[in-house]
Amino acid sequence: SQQGEEDPQALSIQEGENATMNCSYKTSINNLQWYRQNSGRGLVHLILIRSNEREKHSGRLRVTLDTSKKSSSLLITASRAADTASYFCATASNDYKLSFGAGTTVTVRA
Amino acid sequence: DAGITQSPRHKVTETGTPVTLRCHQTENHRYMYWYRQDPGHGLRLIHYSYGVKDTDKGEVSDGYSVSRSKTEDFLLTLESATSSQTSVYFCAIQPDRGEQYFGPGTRLTVT
Numbered sequence: 001s002q003q004g005e006e007d008p009q010a011l012s013i014q015e016g017e018n019a020t021m022n023c024s025y026k027t028s029i030n031n032l033q034w035y036r037q038n039s040g041r042g043l044v045h046l047i048l049i050r051s052n053e054r055e056k057h058s059g060r061l062r063v064t065l066d067t068s069k070k071s072s073s074l075l076i077t078a079s080r081a082a083d084t085a086s087y088f089c090a091t092a093s094n095d096y097k098l099s100f101g102a103g104t105t106v107t108v109r110a
Numbered sequence: 111d112a113g114i115t116q117s118p119r120h121k122v123t124e125t126g127t128p129v130t131l132r133c134h135q136t137e138n139h140r141y142m143y144w145y146r147q148d149p150g151h152g153l154r155l156i157h158y159s160y161g162v163k164d165t166d167k168g169e170v171s172d173g174y175s176v177s178r179s180k181t182e183d184f185l186l187t188l189e190s191a192t193s194s195q196t197s198v199y200f201c202a203i204q205p206d207r208g209e210q211y212f213g214p215g216t217r218l219t220v221t
Contacts, residue, residue, distance in 0.1 A: 031208070033208075033209060040215075041214065041215070042200055042212035042213055042214050042215055043153070043200070043202075043210075043212045044212070045209035045210065045211065048208055048209055088152055088153070090153075095207035095208075096141055096158075096160070096204060096207070097155065097158065097168075098155070098210060099155075099169075100145075100152040100153040100154070101152050102150055102151060102152040103152050
């Protein structure tokens with residue numbers, strides 16, 4: 001069964017706005033990762049946050065992790081048309097197996 | 111794309127026929143994975159390998175087998191394809207403790 005669940009399932013925003021999506025999971029984790037998938041392509045790794053970290057930044061991406069609530073959020077600031085994609089969270093209970101959520105589809109309108 | 115190729119990229123086959131998908135890496139990493147992606151389900155792990163001849167099942171392994179006779183190749187076989195195995199199949203590698211790198215995918219249609 002899938003560990004992570006993203007919310008919302010779909011998100012439509014104007015270019016320049018921020019996009020926030022959330023991931024909830026059920027059991028304890030070693031780390032949590034976010035991936036992006038453009039239509040018809042493979043997944044691309046965005047950011048990894050370990051269970052002992054609370055926040056991580058990478059460019060316009062900000063990820064938070066709250067292990068007490070078993071949840072994570074991904075914030076994309078100042079969105080661009082190129083950010084249109086599906087975003088997946090993946091949880092790792094050990095270092096070598098991931099469990100993916102069903103994803104959030106983000107559409108950035110020009 | 112992290113040196114991962116998948117072949118074929120597209121395949122249409124009939125119910126009951128065997129199908130083998132190939133994943134090839136140029137990076138010589140120990141861990142390799144096969145996932146399937148279906149609408150509403152995200153990616154689900156089929157099988158993975160942690161070395162030559164070392165494989166283990168994922169959450170949706172029924173109807174699939176794998177083999178890894180060389181570090182660089184990880185094969186996924188559908189012994190007798192069914193319509194429920196129509197999906198997009200992704201291979202991935204994991205260099206170290208952390209992120210995975212994905213191939214471009216194989217779109218399989220079983221008619």
